[in-house]
Amino acid sequence: MNAAELPEREGMDYDVVVVGAGPAGLATAIRLKQQAAERGAEISVVVVEKGSEVGAHILSGAVVDPSGLDALLPGWREEEDRPLVTEVVEDHFYLLGPAGGAKLPNFAMPPLMNNHGNFVGSLGNVARYLARKAEELEVEIYPGFAANEVLYDATGAVRGVATGDMGIGKDGEPKAEFTRGMELRGRYTVFAEGARGQLSKQLIAKFGLGDGREPQKFGIGLKELWKVKPEKHKPGLVQHAFGWPLDSKTGGGAFVYHMEDEQVMVGFVVHLNYQNPWLSPFDEFQRFKTHPMFRDTFEGAKRICYGARAITEGGFQSVPKLSFPGGVLVGCAAGFVNVPRIKGSHNAVLSGMLAADHLAEALAAGRSHDELASYEAAWRGSAVGDDLKKVRNVKPLWSKLGTYVGVPLGALDMWTNTFGFSLFGTLKHGKPDCATLKPAAQCKKIAYPKPDGVLTFDKLSSVFISNTNHEEDQPVHLKVKDLGLQKSSELDVFGGPSNRYCPAGVYEWVEEGGEGPRFQINAQNCVHCKTCDIKDPNQNITWTAPEGGGGPNYPNM
Ligand SMILES: Cc1cc2nc3c(=O)[nH]c(=O)nc-3n(C[C@H](O)[C@H](O)[C@H](O)COP(=O)(O)OP(=O)(O)OC[C@H]3O[C@@H](n4cnc5c(N)ncnc54)[C@H](O)[C@@H]3O)c2cc1C
Numbered sequence: 251m252n253a254a255e256l257p258e259r260e261g262m263d264y265d266v267v268v269v270g271a272g273p274a275g276l277a278t279a280i281r282l283k284q285q286a287a288e289r290g291a292e293i294s295v296v297v298v299e300k301g302s303e304v305g306a307h308i309l310s311g312a313v314v315d316p317s318g319l320d321a322l323l324p325g326w327r328e329e330e331d332r333p334l335v336t337e338v339v340e341d342h343f344y345l346l347g348p349a350g351g352a353k354l355p356n357f358a359m360p361p362l363m364n365n366h367g368n369f370v371g372s373l374g375n376v377a378r379y380l381a382r383k384a385e386e387l388e389v390e391i392y393p394g395f396a397a398n399e400v401l402y403d404a405t406g407a408v409r410g411v412a413t414g415d416m417g418i419g420k421d422g423e424p425k426a427e428f429t430r431g432m433e434l435r436g437r438y439t440v441f442a443e444g445a446r447g448q449l450s451k452q453l454i455a456k457f458g459l460g461d462g463r464e465p466q467k468f469g470i471g472l473k474e475l476w477k478v479k480p481e482k483h484k485p486g487l488v489q490h491a492f493g494w495p496l497d498s499k500t501g502g503g504a505f506v507y508h509m510e511d512e513q514v515m516v517g518f519v520v521h522l523n524y525q526n527p528w529l530s531p532f533d534e535f536q537r538f539k540t541h542p543m544f545r546d547t548f549e550g551a552k553r554i555c556y557g558a559r560a561i562t563e564g565g566f567q568s569v570p571k572l573s574f575p576g577g578v579l580v581g582c583a584a585g586f587v588n589v590p591r592i593k594g595s596h597n598a599v600l601s602g603m604l605a606a607d608h609l610a611e612a613l614a615a616g617r618s619h620d621e622l623a624s625y626e627a628a629w630r631g632s633a634v635g636d637d638l639k640k641v642r643n644v645k646p647l648w649s650k651l652g653t654y655v656g657v658p659l660g661a662l663d664m665w666t667n668t669f670g671f672s673l674f675g676t677l678k679h680g681k682p683d684c685a686t687l688k689p690a691a692q693c694k695k696i697a698y699p700k701p702d703g704v705l706t707f708d709k710l711s712s713v714f715i716s717n718t719n720h721e722e723d724q725p726v727h728l729k730v731k732d733l734g735l736q737k738s739s740e741l742d743v744f745g746g747p748s749n750r751y752c753p754a755g756v757y758e759w760v761e762e763g764g765e766g767p768r769f770q771i772n773a774q775n776c777v778h779c780k781t782c783d784i785k786d787p788n789q790n791i792t793w794t795a796p797e798g799g800g801g802p803n804y805p806n807m
């Protein structure tokens with residue numbers, strides 16, 4: 251059936267449509283309702299979420315800077331169902347070598363790196379809490395629906411989104427249970443899709459929002475949740491490590507956070523500007539856990555959950571223009587992560603609130619579908635801009651000068667920025683992450699140890715505990731534009747890096763029937779991290795939302 255033969259979509263009209271029920275989207279919705287109450291006005295708000303429930307697709311550290319929650323819901327700390335209960339009590343940084351490591355003195359760290367006053371917890375649970383608050387304020391939230399198309403009016407302004415059709419078979423034909431997607435139309439539409447949002451990426455390209463800014467940079471973050479033995483558990487302990495197992499040219503590092511109920515979250519971030527196509531972020535993560543200074547934590551422990559998600563790393567100089575006719579970007583769809591702090595959730599909330607204040611103003615003035623230029627003009631002077639500006643050179647210094655020179659210089663720059671100046675001005679990032687791989691023949695293969703099934707694992711058993719689930723009879727949601735190019739470049743030049751950067755074993759080059767290697771996509775394993783959309787050297791893979799509700803089902807990641 252072609253598009254012209256499809257039945258008309260039904261539609262619903264709102265003042266504001268929000269795409270994505272993460273901290274940014276939900277903070278926008280809550281703040282809009284608070285503004286409506288303060289102004290004695292009605293503002294109708296709908297939030298669509300592609301996860302089967304709110305929080306199902308959220309994966310973060312997380313050590314949460316509570317400044318966002320404090321501003322949005324000042325009484326949250328007193329509430330029975332508050333999502334963050336474990337305050338940071340100890341905070342350590344380590345530089346690792348293969349056999350040992352050095353703890354860095356806390357006094358050498360710029361004050362902004364201090365984690366005291368922050369909370370260890372699950373960002374998925376923060377989102378669930380925010381969703382409850384939003385629903386109490388009569389925000390309509392629809393989990394299980396991916397927005398997969400931006401709707402435009404005749405002038406080219408955004409007028410809402412459409413959710414995907416359900417019940418289309420692998421062959422592209424409607425099945426018996428076929429249901430047409432819905433149009434959600436808004437006077438304004440807020441894109442809060444998180445890192446590398448599918449629609450946000452289209453909007454950034456269409457409206458040239460990245461023009462004159464540095465390219466957005468990313469990392470891939472992998473994470474496991476463990477239940478550890480009571481004697482190994484120190485609620486509120488926060489540990490960060492860098493160095494081994496990565497070489498000095500590859501940026502990234504590990505985190506180990508102890509939260510309540512004997513749960514320890516261990517994760518590993520690899521900056522996606524790495525050069526060696528033989529590198530496997532998943533296997534680097536597994537190796538990290540075997541380090542003598544960390545393996546002890548997991549002795550006798552049980553792994554409960556696994557997942558992965560891209561994180562934005564471009565910071566201040568990569569934030570695209572936030573406003574365009576009919577809509578805005580908030581949270582990590584715009585890239586508000588403070589990289590050295592590995593924190594973005596506070597800025598997600600604060601940017602959502604800032605956008606909501608400007609939206610409420612525009613709605614009160616009877617405006618619609620125009621550009622919210624005042625929001626774009628305001629963010630650099632807000633707490634979000636202040637937070638990002640101070641750390642803007644850490645990532646470029648690390649990328650250009652490597653771990654042993656770049657990281658200390660980054661720390662020095664954060665110190666000088668604490669006093670209001672930088673020796674470096676604002677450094678550029680250079681190439682986008684898709685352009686940094688070297689040809690495989692110029693790089694050394696990396697031999698990773700076999701998993702032991704106790705502390706280290708393979709991808710498939712890991713994906714199993716991400717609870718990822720997709721309707722099998724649907725079109726593949728990972729779109730490869732040119733299969734010939736995939737073979738001639740991705741495989742023949744770069745050695746098939748998708749097989750290694752994908753943390754879920756989705757991509758394989760399989761040999762069968764003497765016909766030469768075939769690019770196999772095991773789409774049902776996808777954990778929606780978006781790394782393929784970012785790192786494919788030819789930008790030949792596009793991630794699109796599968797049928798609504800598909801994807802990981804993270805309990806408290
Ligand atoms: C490994 C890792 C560790 C991190 N550690 C920390 C930390 O310790 N502290 C911290 O503060 N921050 C941390 N961050 C960053 C933090 O997670 C992000 O800054 C934060 O999640 C951004 O919030 P958001 O609402 O913008 O996006 P997200 O949290 O990504 O939420 C986006 C939501 O939108 C939904 N969505 C996306 N596209 C669509 C669509 N088209 N239709 C419908 N729904 C859609 C998604 O399913 C998701 O629920 C970490 C990130 C990673 C990856």
Ligand code: SF4
Pocket residue numbers: 728751752753754755756775776777778779780781782783793
């Ligand atoms: S297919 Fe892409 S989005 Fe899905 S898990 Fe693999 S790299 Fe991540």
